[in-house]
Amino acid sequence: MRNDTPSHYSGTTRFLHWAMSLLIILQFMKLGDRINDGEHWVGQNIVPWHISVGALIFVLALLRLWWALRQRPHRPQPEAMPALVRLGHNLLYACMLLLPITGICTMLGGGYGLTVFGINLVAETEVEIPWLAAIGNLHSYIAWTFVALVIGHIAAALFHHFVRRDRTLRRMLGS
Template structure:
């Protein structure tokens, strides 16, 4: 089943979710740069892909948001007592996933570095851009906030599965 239903997420929603979860997990290895100034195997093998993966995630989040909008009337319902909290939590996750690559690009453009993804130049090197650098300064704090939201998201999925014993997690598996 490709489309979502009132009881389960479809294969397209699941593919977006798990592909992006894996790529965002990869992006979180960037925190490894804070250890020994990135001079270790994580910093040398995974982190160099950070800008390319971030660019890919920007494309995926835009496509995913478009998909969510088309499926909004067919998605599984949430417990009415917590439906607003669920929507707020998911809204914050989507906002974080959208803002991370945008602010990341602002870091690069603001510093005059340009942006290349997977070997293709998207924006050429230029002079520093003060307003872009100011927006880019939000990238690191947003990374910490998004990480906290992801931990909360995973925690709630596990609570639903192991404590509430409902089908919330199974809908996305």
């Protein structure tokens, strides 16, 4: 595995970024479940995978966090407002980790059990665990915060590309 350099991100970094981006877009489609009580194509075909994709994102987020910490000395550094850039990225990572954790709390706290990619990890008990369900109640709030952060992240990348005309977006695209 090649390391990041001050001028570009490695293939590993780019793969983790874009793979997780696609999975996160799938997760955002869960918002479509709120339309017509999920009685449409998205609600019937994508939403049932929400828990499994969330578990995959959690594993990839841990891997990505480990990789980012390992690459920290090599990475391109933000030119403008580095403290704000770090805060934004840290909040994105926090959401990528907290969303699956609170999702698991929702499932277990409600007694629903936990099945990931068809593998039953925790059996359904139908016994509610109030303190765990209370933590799970944060899931939706964190999800909406994450949506706002992702929109801000995309807007910042586009601002760098089209207004500042720097290499920020190109480094993540590999060009």
